[in-house]
Amino acid sequence: MLRKLEEKLSGLKTAGLLRRKRIAQSPTQTRQSINNHDNSISTEKTLFCSNDYLSLASHxxxxxxxxxxxxxxxxxxxxxxxxxxxxxxxxxxxxxxxxxxxxxxxxxxxxxxxxxxxxxxxxxxxxxxxxxxxxxxxxxxxxxxxxxxxxxxxxxxxxxxxxxxxxxxxxxxxxxxxxxxxxxxxxxxxxxxxxxxxxxxxxxxxxxxxxxxxxxxxxxxxxxxxxxxxxxxxxxxxxxxxxxxxxxxxxxxxxxxxxxxxxxxxxxxxxxxxxxxxxxxxxxxxxxxxxxxxGDLGRDRRAQLKLLKNHLEHGLLGLKNKYPKFELLIVESSSPIQAVVVGEAERATRLSSRLEELGFRVPGIRPPTVPKGTSRIRLTLSANHTINDVDLLLEALGSCFREEV
Ligand SMILES: Cc1ncc(COP(=O)(O)O)c(C=O)c1O
Structure with a gap:
């Protein structure tokens, strides 16, 4: 059994599908300290991947x-x-x-x-x-x-x-x-x-x-x-x-x-x-x-989320037009979840790693979670994000595309 499992694990590695867990060193907020892949230094990232949409985990x-x-x-x-x-x-x-x-x-x-x-x-x-x-x-x-x-x-x-x-x-x-x-x-x-x-x-x-x-x-x-x-x-x-x-x-x-x-x-x-x-x-x-x-707080936070979502969507469509060769698919969304489909798993992983170097935690989502050929980065917004957070993320994405990540 061990030999068979090792073979399967190395197959996943070759296909760029190995999953890794990351250790967070601070609570769920729009900024969070997360250890590096080798568990070394913990650095603060802007989180665009939690489902804490209304930022209530830290309320x-x-x-x-x-x-x-x-x-x-x-x-x-x-x-x-x-x-x-x-x-x-x-x-x-x-x-x-x-x-x-x-x-x-x-x-x-x-x-x-x-x-x-x-x-x-x-x-x-x-x-x-x-x-x-x-x-x-x-x-x-x-x-x-x-x-x-x-x-x-x-x-x-x-x-x-x-x-x-x-x-x-x-x-x-x-x-x-x-x-x-x-x-x-x-x-x-x-x-x-x-x-x-x-x-x-x-x-x-x-x-x-x-x-x-x-x-x-x-x-x-x-x-x-x-x-x-x-x-x-x-x-x-x-x-x-x-x-x-x-x-x-x-x-x-x-x-x-x-x-x-x-x-x-x-x-x-x-x-x-x-x-x-x-x-x-x-x-x-x-x-x-x-x-x-x-109550009122929920209403305000939903309004803020809508604002952030529209801003993000607008910025992503701008990037899609600016970098047509990447054939980005900005999935039409009616929620604070925004998928940017990039195709192959390795590409989603590369993009996610580069964004992390630039200070943003945005996971690559790969098969079997999504169908083959539709690997993506998945951005999620929380009400405590600011328009400036979104602008910085868009800027970082732009520089990834310029570098042809
Ligand atoms: C659509 C959907 N349903 C159910 C679940 C499972 O919920 P829980 O995390 O509370 O187990 C999740 C994710 O976690 C989800 O995204």
Whole structure:
């Protein structure tokens, strides 16, 4: 086995696909100290890669609430939710989230998880019952794909956001239960699913829509409720998953859907039942974080993000025109995620390394995370970035292209 694994590892190295972890020496903020590849000196970089979109991970009120939560509730929950691990802050958080979405999903209930990965496994494995077919966007997040693999049902993969393709598949389906699975905002491209169309298809073909809004929650909609808030209609046929480690600045996830659906997940999902409940202090601090997201501060930070995004997009399009030989693809985005597709994995890696030398942390994203030939650098914005930060990044990118990196 060791020999085979070594061979595979060296294959990854040759293909430029070896992954490396980097050790951060300071908290998540727009500037962060991160060790060099050889773990030597830690230097401060401007971070354009975290999902801390609203910069709440470093918000003093969130940090104070976390400390307060530890004082009140101690360390770990000590057990799974259905043994003795479900504590008052977990319950309060679920009630708060259920209330927040009451106008978008009627008769709803909320259930929380310690990570989005677990939530996705739980939802799909619990709901894919009996004679069921799953219809999955080809660019869905890995955790949705793993949930689909785990439930061992027939899966039909439709071309990215191609709802004619999806409709054709739904039309041919004879299954009793049809689950459409999609990211709300796609994590590697930053574009969003067209939920209005998906709702219509779900009505027409008697299907359900499972939406993973990890990157939409907190960011989209004037109240920060995410992808469901920016649709023109509501649906009884939607199951929403949101994560709390991105815009909310802490960790965890929630599922909101009709109460019968959530009751069923609660009763049967192995990824809920057989895992220790998250630290109650996190749920306690999330109450504060969600207050901020859905209040004035959240509104201001969403406005700042929009400003930054427009500035970045404009600058990137300028670079694309200035350096046509690089055939950059600036993916059209409706979120603080901006992908710049550069093609081959080595190129994305080279660009990312050079940007790092220039003081910016911008990861190269390569297969298998994205399809072959679409390697990219992926820029993410946080509300605490300034226009000047974006200008400096654009300048650095320009100098990379001048040097023909
Ligand atoms: C679209 C999407 N869904 C789910 C997850 C998993 O969430 P978590 O990090 O909370 O496990 C992520 C990333 O982390 C994601 O990008």
């Amino acid at each position: 003093p009120e969130v940090i104070a609430a976390l400390k307060d939560g530890i004082d009140k509730w101690g360390g770990g929950s000590g057990a799974s939710h259905l043994i003795s691990g479900h504590m008052a802050p977990h319950e309060e958080l679920e009630n708060m989230i259920s209330q927040l979405f009451s106008g978008l999903i009627s008769d709803n209930r909320c259930i929380t998880f310690s990570t989005g990965y677990m939530a996705n496994l739980a939802v799909i494995t619990a709901l894919a019952q009996g004679d069921c077919e799953i219809f999955s966007d080809e660019l869905n997040h890995a955790s949705l794909i793993d949930g689909i693999r785990l439930c061992k049902k027939t899966v039909k993969i439709f071309k990215h956001a191609n709802y004619d393709h999806l409709a054709m598949m739904l039309n041919e389906s004879t299954a009793e239960l049809r689950l459409i699975v999609t990211d709300g905002v796609f994590s590697m491209d930053g574009d969003k699913a067209d939920l209005d169309t998906l709702y219509e298809l779900s009505e027409k073909y008697n299907a359900w829509v499972i939406v993973d809004d990890a990157h939409g929650y907190g960011v989209l909609g004037s109240n920060g409720l995410g992808s469901l808030e920016v649709t023109n209609q509501t649906s009884e046929r939607v199951v929403l998953i949101g994560t709390l480690g991105k815009s909310a600045g802490l960790s965890g996830a929630f599922v909101v859907a009709h109460q019968t659906i959530v009751n069923f997940i609660f009763q049967t999902a192995r990824a809920y039942i057989y895992t220790t409940a998250a630290l109650p202090a996190i749920s306690f601090a999330l109450l504060k974080s969600l207050d901020l997201i859905h």
